[in-house]
Amino acid sequence: MQRPIHEADSGSGARHWAPLARFIVTEARIGAWAERRTSTLVLYELVRFGIKQGWACLFGALMLALLIGTHLFYPRGAWLSRYDFLALAAVAIQVAMLAFRLETWEEAKVIFIFHLVGTAMEVFKTSVGSWVYPEASALRIGGVPLFTGFMYAAIGSYIARCWRLFDFRFTRHPPLWALVLLAVAIYVNFFAHHYVWDARVLLFALTGLLLGRCWVHFKVWRVHRRMPLLLGFALVALFIWLAENIGTFTAAWMYPNQRRGWEPVTLGKLGAWFLLMIISYVLVALVNRPQAMAVGEERAAAQEPGARLGRQSSPVS
Numbered sequence: 001m002q003r004p005i006h007e008a009d010s011g012s013g014a015r016h017w018a019p020l021a022r023f024i025v026t027e028a029r030i031g032a033w034a035e036r037r038t039s040t041l042v043l044y045e046l047v048r049f050g051i052k053q054g055w056a057c058l059f060g061a062l063m064l065a066l067l068i069g070t071h072l073f074y075p076r077g078a079w080l081s082r083y084d085f086l087a088l089a090a091v092a093i094q095v096a097m098l099a100f101r102l103e104t105w106e107e108a109k110v111i112f113i114f115h116l117v118g119t120a121m122e123v124f125k126t127s128v129g130s131w132v133y134p135e136a137s138a139l140r141i142g143g144v145p146l147f148t149g150f151m152y153a154a155i156g157s158y159i160a161r162c163w164r165l166f167d168f169r170f171t172r173h174p175p176l177w178a179l180v181l182l183a184v185a186i187y188v189n190f191f192a193h194h195y196v197w198d199a200r201v202l203l204f205a206l207t208g209l210l211l212g213r214c215w216v217h218f219k220v221w222r223v224h225r226r227m228p229l230l231l232g233f234a235l236v237a238l239f240i241w242l243a244e245n246i247g248t249f250t251a252a253w254m255y256p257n258q259r260r261g262w263e264p265v266t267l268g269k270l271g272a273w274f275l276l277m278i279i280s281y282v283l284v285a286l287v288n289r290p291q292a293m294a295v296g297e298e299r300a301a302a303q304e305p306g307a308r309l310g311r312q313s314s315p316v317s
Contacts, residue, residue, distance in 0.1 A: 031221065049220045056161040058102065059111070060154030062093050064243055071250035083137035086147035086252075094150075103157075106287065110160045111153035113283055118152025119144060121190055128194050131255050151247070155240065155276070159284045166218035169293035170229070174210045176285060182206055183282040186275045200271065207278060217293040224293065233281065237273040241265060244273075 034044035054061075066089055074082045094111070097103035119141065126132060126143040139146045162168070182203070189199050208230070216232055217224040245265050248258055257263060 045221050052162075052165045052220070056158050056165055058161075059093070059097065059157040060243070063090060063150055063154050064246060066090070067247055067250045067252050071252070081135060081137045083133065083135055083145035083147060084139045087137075087139045087145060087150075090147050090150040107157055107160045110156045110284060110287060111150075114153040114156035114280070115149035117187075117279070117283070119146070119149040121152075121187075122148050124191055129256065131253050132259075133253050134251065148253075155236075155280045156284060158236075159280055160287070162218075163284060163288050166220070167224070168288075168290070169217040169224060170290045171215045171217070171226075171293050172213045173229075173290045173292065174214065176282075176290070178210055179278075179282045179285065182210060183279045186279055190272075190275075200275070203275060204271070207275075215293075226293075233274055233277040237270055237277050240273045240277075241267075241270050244269065 031044060031048075034040045066086055070082050070086060074085065078085075080088075094103075094108065098105070098108060122144040123142050133140075133143060133145050133148070135145075137145045185199070185206075186203055189203060193200070211230050212228075214229040215226045216229045217226045219225075248254060248265060249262055251262075255265065257266075
């Protein structure tokens with residue numbers, strides 16, 4: 001027997017953002033229609049996944065659009081430098097998202113923390129020549145324009161929004177204190193490897209030891225799917241690497257090998273972004289506190305309409 005629409009979707013992740021909450025009932029009706037047809041059910045869930053991912057990427061996508069737009073259209077020699085415009089635009093986006101309730105205050109707090117953590121690392125990395133910001137600006141700390149902190153904040157925003165949208169649950173999640181120690185070690189190594197032995201290989205090994213058996217369960221619609229948490233980190237790191245290629249192509253920043261002309265960011269940076277994902281995840285986890293995926297929840301999910309389809313397409317069931 002099909003549940004009433006308001007009951008079936010009362011736990012929708014859209015309820016956290018007022019502009020989306022008004023569409024919950026309408027979306028539930030569309031889902032009920034798709035549920036009657038096996039051929040449309042897979043397509044519906046795929047579209048739902050894409051929309052959720054797009055909403056989670058909202059802040060990062062807007063920042064990336066700013067990088068591309070200013071590279072193509074921002075006037076050279078303008079009284080306000082491009083970097084300062086980017087910083088002010090990022091602040092304006094942040095204020096607008098809060099004002100129009102496109103972002104929660106909890107997400108804003110996460111973004112602020114990431115801004116501080118990212119800017120501190122940027123100040124050090126530019127001082128040792130890891131990369132450079134070639135354009136002039138007034139809003140900067142040392143060699144770091146203030147817009148850069150928002151690029152790190154976009155990662156935190158994405159994880160925090162995904163956590164709610166996909167109702168994350170976990171199996172065999174390590175204790176948070178252990179992950180905090182790992183994150184601190186990774187962060188310290190980003191600085192220390194310029195002077196002492198690079199512990200990156202050891203950090204990868206510790207990450208595998210702590211998280212290798214952990215699965216994240218995520219709900220696209222009615223049924224929780226699952227994937228190895230480390231695989232999720234790797235996929236997000238890949239997309240960040242692709243975004244970084246766009247960022248360097250727009251000359252927002254440059255690596256030493258790109259000063260004579262643009263070339264793709266080296267694949268070795270994927271490892272650095274993967275480790276940064278660990279730091280990002282831990283910061284968000286300290287706010288959201290990971291919840292275990294109970295056996296009872298998996299059994300209840302199996303009773304939902306479409307669960308048989310889920311068992312055929314996902315290892316969670």
